Amino acid sequence: MSKKANQTSAALITILASSKDDGRSLYDNVYRAIRKAILERHLPPGSRLPSTRVLAGDLNVSRNTVESAYAQLEAEGFTRPHVGSGTYVRDVVVQRSGSVQKTAVGRRPMNPQETLSQRGKLIWSTGGCPEPLQVRAFSAGMPALEDFPTEIWQRLCSRRLRSMKGPMLGYGNPQGADQLRSVIAQYLATARGVRCIPEQILILTSSQQGLDLCVRLLADPREMVWLEDPGYLGARNAFLASGATVVPVPVDDEGLQVSVGTKKAPKARLAYVTPSHQYPTGVTLSLNRRIALLDWAEATKAWVIEDDYDSEFHYAGRPVAAIQGLAASDRVIYVGTFSKVMFPNLRIAYMVVPPALIDSFVTGRSLLDGHSPTFFQSVLADFMEGGHFAVHLRRMRLLYRARRDFLLDIAQERLSNWLEFGALDGGLQVPAYCKIPINDERFSKRASSVGLELPPISKLYLTEPAKPGWIVGFSALTPTQISSGMDRLSELLDTL
Ligand SMILES: Cc1ncc(COP(=O)(O)O)c(C=O)c1O
The missing domain is CATH 3.90.1150.10 (Aspartate Aminotransferase, domain 1)
Incomplete structure (x- = not known):
């Protein structure tokens, strides 16, 4: 055997010894050891692997084991056979996989300016929308998790779990489960004055997902979007990340100053508002301003995004009804979430979409993440239907x-x-x-x-x-x- 083949076997034996996992099959250990040697360039491009007979002898395994590992490496494009002269490490694959490997283990931190697309840089530069992971004084926007009726929830989960078999394990409707859409439509009509049928409801993972969908589907890069100033960072970052131009519209004690918006950006495609309880000032959008906003949207064919994130919690009288119910036209997209009224980890929110937009929104949603887990949608619908939500x-x-x-x-x-x-x-x-x-x-x-x-x-x-x-x-x-x-x-x- 050549000196080179000897060295190769020795390197593989060392790698195999250091990465051997007794839980894996022998073949898998050998395959992984050779792949690692290739990625880390102990076996450089163009080098020849030892023959299966020699390597089997050196590693003290059967020849079948080595042959299976070689076949797998060849199938994945790491090596190529040369009739009559053995198996060689390929060039191109080694370079690509090598760089992936380096980033994955964090040896070379990614420089977004070099790596990301223009869109990627925009997304990265916003900082995203991370939420605090722990509750402490004075965590904001967080429900009282200790006071959630977990026993009832667990009972309903157990009941649903028993029927989680067969078709229930397959894909779900990207628009959301029928039962949940029906209960939400009923709830919104009585509690929030929203006018809709279940076919207009799209179940989401979060309001954040809804804001992202709205701006992607309705505003092209550089088109203008009104944002309340001060306003919600999650909305601002979703809009900026999509390349839209965010136009700050000031808020006073009657809420969004619509007349300023119509002067600054009369042709905006979207207006984002939190009319029931403006974030962060807490003011309510006055009726005059509501009407002015809807008139502007109607006249210019713009869309109003109504983020109704926490209006269920109103401590003096009844909350003001949603703008969506006021609109004679269909220019309002209503966004609601269960993060505050249930618990954030549930990851269920919804949108009421004007009929003309339903198909495109369901298509867009299916591209993002398919659908929310049907299991929790069903448990939530049971929770609401059973009166526990109220x-x-x-x-x-x-x-x-x-x-x-x-x-x-x-x-x-x-x-x-x-x-x-x-x-x-x-x-x-x-x-x-x-x-x-x-x-x-x-x-x-x-x-x-x-x-x-x-x-x-x-x-x-x-x-x-x-x-x-x-x-x-x-x-x-x-x-x-x-x-x-x-x-x-x-x-x-x-x-x-
Ligand atoms: C104005 C506003 N909208 C939406 C949300 C978040 O809802 P979700 O968890 O469904 O994204 C928050 C959360 O703090 C919020 O303040």
Whole structure:
């Protein structure tokens, strides 16, 4: 045997010994060892593998085992046989796989400027829409997870699990399960004044997915989209990532200033609004502005995206009905989510789509991720049909109102020199504006170092002057958490 073949066998024996996994078959271990040697260039392009007989002897395995490993490598394009002279490592595959391998193990960090497409760079530059993974004072927009009726939920899950067989294991309807679409349509008609039939409902993984779909399907790159200023970062980033031009439209105590939008960008394709409970100010869009917005959309054939993310939680009287129900025309796309009224990990949201757009939205959705798991859609529909959803909402409304009142009482007692709260009628958080000029972003970092989560409001503004302050969540916090969080916050404010 040649010296080279000897060295190759020795390298393979070393790799095999270091990566051998007794849970895998012998053939698989040999195949993986050779593949690793090729990717890491212990076996460079053009080099010849030892004959199956020699390698089988060196590795002390059967010749069949080596032959199967060689056949697999050849089938995957790592090697090519040469009649009469043996098996050789291919060139091109080695270079490509080698670079994939390097990135995967993180030896060479990716430089997005070199690697990504123009679209990819845009997506990356937004920073995405990550949500905090833990609940602490003053996590915002988070339901009281400890108070969710898990026993009922588990019982309904178990019942559905028993029928999870046969056809239930196959693909589901990309538009969503019929039963869930019907219950949502009924619920929206009574609770939110939304006018729709189940055929207009599209089940989604999240509102975020809905915003992404809307901008992709309805606005071309550089076309204009109105965004409330200050406004929701998830919406801003979805629109920017798609290449749309985001036009900030200021918000006052009547909500979006429609007249400014019509002056700045009369030909915008989309307007994003949170009319029932503006994010983050909490104000409600006045009726005059609602009508002006719909008139503009109708006249210019623009679309209004109504993000109704937390209007179920209204603590003084009934919430204002959705704009979608007001519209004589079909220019409104209504987006709702179960992240707040149930729990975020459920990953079920929905959109009410005007009839003209249903087919294109269902097609677009099927390209994103097919459909949401039918299992949880069915359990959720059972939960709603069984009356548990209504009971849960009533309980949470009372709980959150009590938590909000508790937070405001303490804040009034201890923090009134520093903070002034914005609209308080509903939602899972309140904006707290700072009475003195302050860099709210820097303060948020200091707060984070003492275990407080206080997202700065100035980051949600697209134009100056931003009103400094923080978004203060209360719904997920017990009185003890609120009280100790307030202690830490007042200590920190005292150092200013
Ligand atoms: C205005 C607004 N819309 C939508 C959402 C998120 O909903 P989802 O979890 O369904 O994406 C949030 C979450 O905080 C929000 O504040």
